[in-house]
Amino acid sequence: xxxxxxxxxxxxxxxxxxxxxxxxxxxxxxxxxxxxxxxxxxxxxxxxxxxxxxxxxxxxxxxxxxxxxxxxxxxxxxxxxxxxxxxxxxxxxxxxxxxxxxxxxxxxxxxxxxxxxxxxxxxxxxxxxxxxxxxxxxxxxxxxxxxxxxxxxxxxxxxxxxxxxxxxxxxxxxxxxxxxxxxxxxxxxxxxxxxxxxxxxxxxxxxxxxxxxxxxxxxxxxxxxxxxxxxxxxxxxxxxxxxxxxxxxxxxxxxxxxxxxxxxxxxxxxxxxxxxxxxxxxxxxxxxxxxxxxxxxxxxxxxxxxxxxxxxxxxxxxxxxxxxxxxxxxxxxxxxxxxxxxxxxxxxxxxxxxxxxxxxxxxxxxxxxxxxxxxxxxxxxxxxxxxxxxxxxxxxxxxxxxxxxxxxxxxxxxxxxxxxxxxxxxxxxxxxxxxxxxxxxxxxxxxxxxxxxxxxxxxxxxxxxxxxxxxxxxxxxxxxxxxxxxxxxxxxxxxxxxxxxxxxxxxxxxxxxxxxxxxxxxxxxxxxxxxxxxxxxxxxxxxxxxxxxxxxxxxxxxxxxxxxxxxxxxxxx
Amino acid sequence: xxxxxxxxxxxxxxxxxxxxxxxxxxxxxxxxxxxxxxxxxxxxxxxxxxxxxxxxxxxxxxxxxxxxxxxxxxxxxxxxxxxxxxxxxxxxxxxxxxxxxxxxxxxxxxxxxxxx
Numbered sequence: 001x002x003x004x005x006x007x008x009x010x011x012x013x014x015x016x017x018x019x020x021x022x023x024x025x026x027x028x029x030x031x032x033x034x035x036x037x038x039x040x041x042x043x044x045x046x047x048x049x050x051x052x053x054x055x056x057x058x059x060x061x062x063x064x065x066x067x068x069x070x071x072x073x074x075x076x077x078x079x080x081x082x083x084x085x086x087x088x089x090x091x092x093x094x095x096x097x098x099x100x101x102x103x104x105x106x107x108x109x110x111x112x113x114x115x116x117x118x119x120x121x122x123x124x125x126x127x128x129x130x131x132x133x134x135x136x137x138x139x140x141x142x143x144x145x146x147x148x149x150x151x152x153x154x155x156x157x158x159x160x161x162x163x164x165x166x167x168x169x170x171x172x173x174x175x176x177x178x179x180x181x182x183x184x185x186x187x188x189x190x191x192x193x194x195x196x197x198x199x200x201x202x203x204x205x206x207x208x209x210x211x212x213x214x215x216x217x218x219x220x221x222x223x224x225x226x227x228x229x230x231x232x233x234x235x236x237x238x239x240x241x242x243x244x245x246x247x248x249x250x251x252x253x254x255x256x257x258x259x260x261x262x263x264x265x266x267x268x269x270x271x272x273x274x275x276x277x278x279x280x281x282x283x284x285x286x287x288x289x290x291x292x293x294x295x296x297x298x299x300x301x302x303x304x305x306x307x308x309x310x311x312x313x314x315x316x317x318x319x320x321x322x323x324x325x326x327x328x329x330x331x332x333x334x335x336x337x338x339x340x341x342x343x344x345x346x347x348x349x350x351x352x353x354x355x356x357x358x359x360x361x362x363x364x365x366x367x368x369x370x371x372x373x374x375x376x377x378x379x380x381x382x383x384x385x386x387x388x389x390x391x392x393x394x395x396x397x398x399x400x401x402x403x404x405x406x407x408x409x410x411x412x413x414x415x416x417x418x419x420x421x422x423x424x425x426x427x428x429x430x431x432x433x434x435x436x437x438x439x440x441x442x443x444x445x446x447x448x449x450x451x452x453x454x455x456x457x458x459x460x461x462x463x464x465x466x467x468x469x470x471x472x473x474x475x476x477x478x479x480x481x482x483x484x485x486x487x488x489x490x491x492x493x494x495x496x497x498x499x500x501x502x503x504x505x506x507x508x509x510x511x512x513x514x515x516x517x518x519x520x521x522x523x524x525x526x527x528x529x530x531x532x533x534x535x536x537x538x539x540x541x542x543x544x545x546x547x548x549x550x551x552x553x554x555x556x557x558x559x560x561x562x563x564x565x566x567x568x569x570x571x572x573x
Numbered sequence: 574x575x576x577x578x579x580x581x582x583x584x585x586x587x588x589x590x591x592x593x594x595x596x597x598x599x600x601x602x603x604x605x606x607x608x609x610x611x612x613x614x615x616x617x618x619x620x621x622x623x624x625x626x627x628x629x630x631x632x633x634x635x636x637x638x639x640x641x642x643x644x645x646x647x648x649x650x651x652x653x654x655x656x657x658x659x660x661x662x663x664x665x666x667x668x669x670x671x672x673x674x675x676x677x678x679x680x681x682x683x684x685x686x687x688x689x
Binding site (some may be wrong): 090135136137138139140141143144147155212215216218219243259260263264269320321322323325335336337338339340369372373377380384388389391392404407411412414415416454456459460461462463465466467468469470471472473474475477481482486487488489490491497498535567 | 663
């Protein structure tokens with residue numbers, strides 16, 4: 001029984017127990033032990049569907065174990081452990097419970113074998129994660145959290161609507177591939193389910209909640225946020241929509257546009273949020289291509305990405321923790337006093353840029369080669385371009401502006417030991433996977449028949465990156481590199497935060513003006529009619545005065561004459 | 574800059590102090606030249622015939638190098654103009670965002686190097 005128990009339960013039970021433990025180290029220890037237990041449970045869970053319970057006539061599968069769910073479950077457990085270790089100093093009960101529930105529900109979603117279970121955990125991640133934003137406890141964080149929650153819950157509402165329609169159409173709640181005979185054959189329910197996944201996966205135009213919310217969370221909260229929600233959505237896409245061709249193009253767009261936003265963004269945690277969006281694009285391309293190699297690439301990239309993205313968020317978080325800011329314009333020269341954090345950041349940057357011997361290289365190659373093998377030359381070229389873009393914002397911008405560039409004069413103390421330990425372990429994992437790719441490849445959903453370290457491949461990647469680095473050096477030297485300055489950049493959120501409110505205000509103003517004019521006009525009209533009637537029938541009016549009897553007799557005679565005339569006409573007719 | 578007035582040795586981490594050389598102008602020039610030589614070597618390596626690919630364009634010597642150089646330059650130069658269009662002040666969205674506010678000190682442990 002124990003080996004097929006859903007690991008989500010362990011997180012949820014721990015979250016319930018945590019407030020009853022004495023404050024301090026014991027609670028932090030619990031947040032560390034739970035992910036370890038979860039990882040062991042997932043590692044030992046036998047393949048197949050377990051823990052099927054009957055609820056209101058529906059069979060809910062709480063533990064569907066196969067290689068795809070196992071690799072996501074494992075990396076989520078690892079991420080939860082690293083995030084908790086990084087947050088060892090946090091004594092805020094709200095954040096500790098939220099992190100446990102957030103990781104637990106994300107893992108629960110990964111092992112869900114039916115859509116109802118998925119929906120429950122799907123909303124669970126939204127409800128638990130928002131507290132990591134609110135835990136900053138400022139006005140801005142509160143409002144950002146509300147926007148985040150509305151969009152996250154909204155995605156769940158769309159999901160349940162899609163599930164209901166899909167159930168009506170197909171009679172099945174099983175969380176399996178929905179691709180059928182291609183998008184032409186999909187009913188509305190399937191489209192809604194895809195739409196719900198797309199919101200959490202930050203598809204283009206639905207992406208902005210990510211860049212809005214992640215930089216607003218606490219130092220430690222952002223590390224947890226970066227791991228779960230979006231990769232849970234990637235898992236769901238890989239499960240339900242593998243080989244859906246248009247996702248290739250959706251993913252390609254996702255790899256492109258965040259590069260430009262990231263490049264001019266001043267808050268380094270938001271730069272990383274844009275970069276996260278760009279990395280999701282590679283995974284979505286893998287889902288779209290849908291071959292075994294491509295899906296392996298998506299899973300491998302999700303695994304590697306969670307580690308190096310967490311590492312980058314940790315290093316920028318450590319800077320924020322010590323200096324109070326993560327803005328590039330306020331930072332610089334920190335290698336002097338935070339050299340370890342700097343080195344770990346550089347490892348993360350090298351990993352995300354996919355330098356050979358780092359984790360990004362052995363994961364991203366799978367997706368690029370899968371796209372090339374299936375003959376998508378334009379998509380492949382976009383991905384190569386985007387790979388240079390990754391170097392520009394995550395590979396260079398993050399470490400350069402935080403730790404080098406111009407000296408900010410700040411001399412912060414090195415990050416605390418537990419943060420350094422968390423970063424060190426993550427950095428070690430990034431390099432280990434890069435040097436021994438077979439360890440990660442063994443976990444992938446399909447058999448891997450791929451050799452990333454060929455001379456040709458290493459040469460190509462080194463050329464791409466080193467020439468791009470050279471371009472950076474020259475642009476910097478000759479003053480073409482844009483300065484970091486304070487400010488924000490508008491994105492699609494402008495539509496619902498400025499444009500739509502402006503439309504509402506304009507419409508409301510227009511309606512109220514028109515209405516008040518109508519009311520005023522009606523008043524004037526009624527007044528005019530009233531005064532006209534008074535003039536005619538009122539005292540002293542034409543119809544209101546005394547008339548002579550003779551006048552009445554005369555009018556009576558005219559009336560009778562007219563009647564006679566009409567009668568005569570009628571007879572003759 | 575190394576040896577700048579504000580770089581007091583007691584303010585630096587021992588590893589940080591050893592890294593100060595990277596800010597010396599002559600070293601920056603050396604690094605750029607070194608990078609250029611590395612680029613040239615990688616370009617020449619393409620003529621050994623060890624590189625192949627799925628698409629014919631990939632076979633052109635220096636394909637990836639040119640791609641990397643141009644992509645990077647294009648991104649940097651184009652974003653200068655992008656910022657002119659979409660850049661706003663930090664308080665553009667008023668109090669509804671965290672950008673204009675300071676991170677609350679309760680969640681931080683600000684320490685200067687040398688503090689105990």
